[in-house]
Amino acid sequence: MLTIDRAAGGALVIIGLVTLWESRQYPLGSLHRPGPSYMPVILALLLIVFGLALAVMGARSGRMSEVSWHEWRHAVAIFSACAFAAWGLDRLGYRLTVAVVMLFLLRVLEGKGIVITLAMTVVVAGGSFLLFDTLLRVPLPRGPLGF
Numbered sequence: 001m002l003t004i005d006r007a008a009g010g011a012l013v014i015i016g017l018v019t020l021w022e023s024r025q026y027p028l029g030s031l032h033r034p035g036p037s038y039m040p041v042i043l044a045l046l047l048i049v050f051g052l053a054l055a056v057m058g059a060r061s062g063r064m065s066e067v068s069w070h071e072w073r074h075a076v077a078i079f080s081a082c083a084f085a086a087w088g089l090d091r092l093g094y095r096l097t098v099a100v101v102m103l104f105l106l107r108v109l110e111g112k113g114i115v116i117t118l119a120m121t122v123v124v125a126g127g128s129f130l131l132f133d134t135l136l137r138v139p140l141p142r143g144p145l146g147f
Contacts, residue, residue: 004067005058012051019044077109093143094133098125 019040029035081101088097102121106112112120132138 001059002064003058003061004064005061006055007064009051009053009055009058012047012054016044016047016051019047074109078105081105081109089141091143093145094140095125095129096143096145098128 023037023040023044026037027035028041029038081104084104085097085101088100092100099121102124103117106117106120107114129140133140
């Protein structure tokens with residue numbers, strides 16, 4: 001019997017296996033000198049372990065056939081926001097792309113007030129850029145306007 005938890009566990013296992021397969025292209029390294037695939041392999045193994053645990057223990061969750069998809073529009077909107085973010089990062093820059101996605105998710109999708117939406121947008125877009133680009137020195141896309 002296919003349950004919701006078993007389907008989710010199976011999906012996690014598949015994602016973990018694909019990640020392991022793709023990580024073969026890069027050297028693993030060692031514990032003291034990890035290579036580029038070291039962290040993805042560890043995360044993939046954790047996904048596989050937790051996916052298997054979820055699938056094994058998911059016997060009492062609801063059946064997949066009982067799932068109503070009344071939230072499908074919500075899921076499509078979130079997926080569309082993610083697709084826009086992937087498209088916009090290099091074209092618009094990190095801060096502008098994250099700001100547009102946050103505005104869409106908070107104001108349009110969740111219906112939050114304009115004040116909380118603008119505050120959260122500035123904090124997330126500006127704060128994450130400050131943290132990663134400035135403090136941690138991880139270069140993020142700036143876009144054509146230098147944003």
